[in-house]
């Protein structure tokens with residue numbers, strides 16, 4: 001296993017061990033490659049405990065992971081109060097603000113994170129920054145209603161993201177289509193010193209569904225380090 005994969009695994013395992021309690025009945029499960037290790041750790045719990053627990057996924061991917069593991073899935077319509085949600089991130093700043101949506105899943109992720117009493121981030125050392133935009137330079141993922149994408153792109157450029165662009169699919173002609181049937185624009189803004197303001201400005205553009213800036217949401221973040229240790233950051 002590569003160093004990066006080991007780092008993801010250590011962070012994920014420790015977060016599950018410290019935040020998923022036997023008394024919990026509803027657990028939110030994020031998306032991405034780090035969350036694969038979250039689900040692996042959940043599957044190592046007492047099967048009787050898992051049988052009494054409902055897991056709320058945040059994407060087609062995480063739903064598949066949970067179902068493949070034989071776990072019971074639910075949604076926020078059934079379970080509006082979640083005990084804890086654990087999710088990955090593309091970058092986390094010193095205040096625990098995060099960029100998410102590298103896998104185009106941030107709309108459902110934000111809903112499931114907001115429904116949780118506690119939101120926990122797991123990541124490897126490459127995601128650990130002082131200021132957002134230091135390491136994640138692809139831009140802020142912005143989910144948009146398809147017919148409005150050009151209008152939103154223009155507004156994002158006017159807000160200072162000159163290189164904002166529609167995310168294109170890799171093994172399909174045309175744009176990435178999210179699990180919700182929308183498009184994604186990646187909007188680089190350089191260093192983001194005031195993420196909450198940036199979030200508000202982008203969200204006010206008509207046609208924007210959700211912005212991959214998670215501000216003042218995470219309570220704690222676990223970063224797997226290159227030396228095999230795990231760094232914990234709290235508010």
Ligand SMILES: O=C[C@H](O)[C@H](O)[C@H](O)COP(=O)(O)O
Pocket residue numbers: 030031032033034035087088089090099100101102103104105106109
């Ligand atoms: O849309 C995807 C999600 O926000 C992921 O949680 C994020 O991209 C981090 O993914 P990974 O753990 O693969 O780096």
